[in-house]
Amino acid sequence: MRGALLVARRELSAYLRSLLGYIVAAGALLIEGIYFQAYGLGSGPKLSAEVLLRFLDGTCVVTMVAALILSMRLLAGEREHGTLVLLRTAPIRDGEIIAGKFLAAFTLIVLMTATTVYMPLLIFVNGKVSVGHILTGYAGVLLAGGAALAIGIFASTLASNQVVAVISGAALIVTMALLFWVARVTEPPVNDFLFALNLYPQRQRPFLNGVLRLENVLYYVAVAYFFLLAATHTLRARRWR
Amino acid sequence: MIEIRDLYKYYGDRRAVGPLSFTIEAGEIVGLLGLNGAGKTTTLRILACDLLPSSGTVLVDGLDVVDNPHEVRSRIGYLPDRPPLYDEMTPRDFLAFAAKLRGMDGSTAEKRVPEVLEMTELGGVADDAISSLSHGFKQRVGIAQAIVHKPRLLVLDEPISGLDPVQIVEMRRLLRNLKGELTILLSSHILSEISETSDRILVIRDGTIGAQGTPEELSTKLLEGVRFEITVVGGSVAVGSAAEVLRSVEGVLAVEPTSSTEPGEARAFRVEASRDVRAALVSTLVARGLGVVDLRRSERELETVFLRLSAGTGRAGAEEGALPPTPPSGGATPQRKKEKREASEAETTKAETRRAKSEAEAKKTEAEAKKAKDEEDEGEST
Incomplete structure (x- = not known):
């Protein structure tokens, strides 16, 4: 665990010292702000809960994209710059390397998401929503962001460069999201299975509506765990090559 | 300190290393010499626990690199051919990170970093971004990160590569200063580079030891x-x-x-x-x-020794059991004996003939080295 914290601290400091972290955060905030103005506050009168739902929906998608971009440099970038060998020849486990990378990027995502809180608070100026709905919605955003980040890290472990990493990660996420469409045109029990695997929007919708279900929380945690485990094993397997 | 027995490493179907066996005693500085693609980097990566062997036994300080990688890693300082440096960090921060990463606690690392900065003469640039440093300074930071945790074994892959003459002299001085404190294994494809710093040289060819000894022993045996x-x-x-x-x-x-x-x-x-x-x-x-x-010793002699050993046309190992299990083709041996008889007659024209042959061998070996390098690159990319 000590190794993971060391890696996380260095990685977070690298994000804050480089342009990438700031560009991703600024870009995400800008898009979320525009989306909130155009589809939340604008486009006719709506119930406060619907305004919040639209905000959370847009924020969830933007956060997943930001997580993917942040993940691309974590392993593929290190491999490109020849620095991965420093971690691989240090007395820390492969799992600690992956966990440290995940922790750093997830911390940045949490900080980035926290700066959007003024938008749901604006709803209180002319309307009323429950704080529980806001918190549940943010929990869904962070869980989806964490799952996307884990998928991105797995792709980054596989890829030899950052461009391939981001494309592979995006392909995986889109595939898991498109399962929703495939599920619509298939018969039971296959469609039930595909619905259950759907990363977005099927699993996210309850969070957007302010409903916290344990099964959905477990789903996102399981997705993140599965891909982080796969990334760890991929990193280990590379020692044979 | 290091014991390697029947080590093999395959990239797919291609054998990169093996059969490879050698031992290194504590406190020795040993040079691993070979052309590009001979298997030097693969051997060093296995020793540093960055790569797993296909078969064989590799012991560092009595510990197996496969069974006890954590313990081995904490005993080794490793500098790959490209120093693993985070450009946005300063040497001071980077060394503190490297020390903690290898198991030092915070206060010990804080005390150790200034010592290493002084040892590697990095004090003047300790707080500059690594990205702004010259190649020579980056190489020194690379050495510093390898010794910051006080390892027992230092593994350096082409530490002198790409340095200018002044930096080469400084690097040799640094390595000599480390002698005694550490066991050092360094690789190079230039004999004159490592003959300056090494107590003993292991010549690696096609993934196996072609010959070993001091530069003097090698040249005496071969020539x-x-x-x-x-x-x-x-x-x-x-x-x-x-x-x-x-x-x-x-x-x-x-x-x-x-x-x-x-x-x-x-x-x-x-x-x-x-x-x-x-x-x-x-x-x-x-x-x-x-x-x-x-x-002085003839500079051409060292080149000739290396070219013959690397190309497998020499007979250094034919004596005193220094040869690999399958000796290199000795087609040149009768010719060389004849040349020696002619040389004893001190005929200048015949000496020039030998030099011409040596140059032809050099050209042939360079072409083979290029081919081997291409093959290794291809193997690693797959």
Whole structure:
């Protein structure tokens, strides 16, 4: 665990010292702000809960994209710059390397998401929503962001460069999201299975509506765990090559 | 400190290393010499626990690199051919991170970093971004990160590669200063580079040890003698007889005049001998009233030794069990014996013929090295 914290601290400091972290955060905030103005506050009168739902929906998608971009440099970038060998020849486990990378990027995502809180608070100026709905919605955003980040890290472990990493990660996420469409045109029990695997929007919708279900929380945690485990094993397997 | 037994490493179907066996005692500085693609980097990566062997046993300080990678890693400092540096960090922060990463606690690391900065003469740039440093300084930061946690074994992959002459001298001084504290294994494809710093050289060819010994032992075994360049001064008559005087020294096989860079009536000669006769040469010349202003081993000799060992045309290992299990093709052996007889007659024209052959060998070996490098690159990319 000590190794993971060391890696996380260095990685977070690298994000804050480089342009990438700031560009991703600024870009995400800008898009979320525009989306909130155009589809939340604008486009006719709506119930406060619907305004919040639209905000959370847009924020969830933007956060997943930001997580993917942040993940691309974590392993593929290190491999490109020849620095991965420093971690691989240090007395820390492969799992600690992956966990440290995940922790750093997830911390940045949490900080980035926290700066959007003024938008749901604006709803209180002319309307009323429950704080529980806001918190549940943010929990869904962070869980989806964490799952996307884990998928991105797995792709980054596989890829030899950052461009391939981001494309592979995006392909995986889109595939898991498109399962929703495939599920619509298939018969039971296959469609039930595909619905259950759907990363977005099927699993996210309850969070957007302010409903916290344990099964959905477990789903996102399981997705993140599965891909982080796969990334760890991929990193280990590379020692044979 | 290091014991490797029957090590093999395959990339797919291609054998990169093996069969490879050697041992290194604690406190030694050993050079791993070979052409690009010979298997040096793969061997060092296995020792550093960055790569797993296909088969065989690799022990560091009695610990197996496969069974105890954590313990081995904490005992090793590793510098790959490209220093693993985070450009946005300063050397001070980076070394503190590297020390903690390898198990040092915070306060010990904080005390250790200034020591290492001083040892590697990085104090002046300790708080500059690594991205702003020159190649030489980056290489020093690379060495510093490898020794910051006080390892027992230092593994350096081509540490002198890409450095300018001043930086090379500084790097050699740094390595010599580390001698005694650490066991050092460094690789290079240039014999003269590692012969300066190494106690012993292991020549690796096609993933196996082709020969081993000190540079002197290697050249003596391979060339069946040693070569020196000597510049003699004195009166014109005396200097004229210098060649005869040199030939009269016991052990001298051939003497041939070469061009001298010294002013006046100085004469330069290339002397081929069956053993190291430098002391006898000087005392004999001085006894005959001649002075010696320069005496050195022939630079061409080291190149020739390396080219022959690397190309597998030499016979260094044919003696004293230094040969690999499957000896290299010895097609050149009768020819070399003949050349030696001719050399003893000190005929300049024949010496030039040998040099021409050596150059032809060098060209052939370079082409083979390029091919081997291409194959290794291809193997690693797959």
